Amino acid sequence: MKKRTQLILAVAIIAIIAVSIAAYYYLTVPPERTIKIGLVASLTGPGSAEGADMQRAAILAVEEINAAGGVYVSEYGRNLTVTLEIGDDKTKPADGVIAVEELIKSKNVDVLVGGLSSSVTLASQVPAIDNNVPFVITGASTPQVTRRTDKNTSYMFHYCTIIDDYSETIVKFLNHTVRPTLIDEGRMDPERNLRLAMLVRNDAYGIGCYDTTVRFINDLGLPIEIVEYQKFEPGATDFTTQLTLIQAAKPDAVYHAGLTAESSNLVKQGLQNVGLKTIYIAVEVCQTPQFYEILGSWGDYQILESKFGSKAASYSDAVDTYIANYMQRWKDAQGNPIIPGMMGADTYDAIYLICKAIENAGTLDKAKIRDEIENIEMDQMLIMMKNGMIWFDQNHEIDPISFIEQMTWNSTTSQLTTYIVYPDSLKQRDFELPPDYENEYS
Amino acid sequence: MLEVDGVSASYGNVQILWNVSLNVKEGEIVTILGPNGAGKTTLVKTILGLLHPNSGSIKFFDKRIDKLPTYKIVDIGIVLVPEGREIFPKMTVYENLLLGAYTNAAEKNKDQSLETIFQIFPVLKERRKQLAQTLSGGEQQMLAIARGLMSKPKLLIMDEPSLGLAPMLVQKIFNSMREINEKGVTILLVEQNVHRALEIADRGYLLEAGKMVLSGDWNELLANEHVKKAYLGL
Amino acid sequence: MPLEISLSTLVQIVIWGLINGCIYVLLASGLNLIFGVMKVVNFAHGEFMILGGYVSYWVSIYAGLNPYFSIFVSIGVIGIVGVLTERVCFRRVLGTSKLNEIVLSLGLIYVLQNAMSVLWTDKERQISSPFEFITVHFEIININMRLDLLIVIGVTVLIMAGFYILIKRTKIGRAIRATSQNRSAAMLMGINVEYMDMFSFGLGTALAATAGTLLAILFPALYPQAGAMPALKAFTIIVLGGLGSTIGAIVGGLAYGLAESSAIAILGGTWRDAIAFAILILVLVIRPTGLFGEKEA
């Protein structure tokens, strides 16, 4: 009796061990190879609005690509699905480095996309550079991410408007549209320069906006002068003193360079706290739902430079489809659709172009993928390009079309909508001065 | 009314009091004598609960008080005028006195107490609006005593009240001590001035190196050889 | 930077300074009270401020209460949170070692920040005021001022007057001051000093909650990490104003607000926060006894 119990016990133990070993081998069979795209986004910190948009756009793009069967990679002789790994740079340089290192070292991503703030991305791109991981940067606006000379940037690509583009578009808009409007309405002596004030974030992006503005005014010889230049610290919430000084300089317009929260709040504070009733021009970084949400009715008549108009009346079929799909896919906690932003649009395009490059490469070898991104040539998607094609120049930069939108408050729907007012080729409406606009002549 | 029974107490690892016993009956004036560093201040702090004994017990009207927090001990009627001018420097003299009458019982009689105190220490009346830190050393000592008197205690413990005061004033304080004692306040007095102390006290204890070495009424103590040699210089 | 500033610009810069100063006065007074009584620097003070802002935010949204009334709800809630924090956390380490106290309050920062992230996310929020669109015109100096700015000043004056009377004129205020000036003598007066610790901590955090609410009405400054910088500034202010001094915190807070807006006007916006460190270092060099040293000024 006792012997038999022992026997049964021994058999049972052996069986358990055998099953465990079998299960171990079975389960540790390497999982099927997928294309791993690492998204670097600011999910927390002052860039979290843009970061959330980038994340939503990236997930949408990956879902669409996988739904269409994935990406054919000839080396594997079949279609591979795409998986997205997400790293949070917390809108801080040090955390950006950690996030990118983790994506490369523990998540083994094949290629990186994303990056928001210039200062953060200049830091977080370093591990990608050092490990030769192709990185399509869709957020940072400083040209330094592909032009820096202290590192070899051959694996870096910049799918984003650069600061130069913002300032060029804004300066041309001021000269081509705002100045004549002021003169026509008797608000300005035709002999004098347009008085521009600048209020910028104290980082590579904000100061870059100032530097390039000065450069374009001089290079193009435009009758514009910068009458006041003020800065604020990243993450600032109180801009009143700077705005008071700007008010004292009696500007015709204010060009402000901040992230969504900063820019929308400074406009609000300028109008509400300081009573500086002027035209506030934001740059495309602010093209996020939060921008419109925070501004509310204070955004009426205000200006935004952009290359993706999520709130604008229809101007491109691709954009209309994207906006519809995005709003279908993403809803907030109350079930209301979320409106896409510009950073997400860049990221969406970039994921498609990366997949196209991988298909062209026919392998997941990083050097080959890099070569194919460098040589990419495909039709424009959400971001309009000057020649209608997505391609990278010798600086690994694209050549997009940016435009100027003017916001309008619709009091019945309690929503801001926008119209393109510049350049003429895309114009949907004429630019109008705010009714309570004040400048030197008031 | 107060019974200290076999109390030992220490600061951290350093034991200061060794099996100290003492008792005070209602209406008495009892004095604790002893050289510097004997542990007199430590003993009264232990009674007030600023320090908790390691062993032994302290009873007040037959109730254990050795585990109570200080404010409860004050509440039931034991008040200490601490050694060395423990006043509130950035409050006025008047506010310091009001704090003396912090307990509900004392607060009721505060006007009357103030009157008595200003009689004993007219200088405090003059200075009542001044910040306590601007008083002279002697005046601060007076304030500390006056503040103790404000609190209408059942048992008033005074730790070297005569320190730093002019002889005239010391006399005055001792007189007033006798007065309040006659009004029914029991007094436990820590003193180095043996003559003076025994002059007003009914009984006394002698504490040396943390141990109670002697006790008795005043003529017994005065007659003791050890006391004569060590404290009276005879 | 224009050197010729017009009078109305100057007045406005002074007003911004005073308005920020109001927030700092409230924050610094609470920190100062806690430090005075407990001799503990509550490094998490800024987090209580932001938490107070969030409570008002919630109350004004979900109960539809005017944000200026929701201050009182926030004072109550954060006061209780403060009392519990003292009772449960600080009381246990008080007097054990300075290091324990510092570690505890630094730890609280992270606990509170993360709790707030979970409850309200990292998004910047602002409490919307029903008077958002109302401005008041001052003819003499030709200035338009948002009504809320005037209300913020008014609320601060009221709260600080109440606080001042409580501390200087009432029995409990006297007991608080006694505890802060001489803890063992206070015990001998029959004061329950542990109760004073608890009360002061609650009162200090309640003042912070008021600061947080007013700040969030004026600026979109409500996010979990937003308390760190103001707390550092409040700390600078109490060193500046003299540790433990009620008037010092008030004058110091206003002076600091003015210094900050002047720094922005003269040196530029990037100096806004740097000025806190500059002042702190300067004060510590000139008056090194200021920090944990003894009272005597």
Ligand SMILES: Nc1ncnc2c1ncn2[C@@H]1O[C@H](COP(=O)(O)OP(=O)(O)OP(=O)(O)O)[C@@H](O)[C@H]1O
């Ligand atoms: N806080 C403390 N920590 C450690 N040791 C202490 C402390 N206070 C007093 N002591 C020590 O305890 C002993 C007794 O001190 P205590 O003050 O009780 O003496 P005392 O009899 O009151 O002397 P004096 O007549 O000088 O006032 C001394 O040796 C003293 O050094």
Ligand SMILES: [Mg+2]
């Ligand atoms: Mg002594």
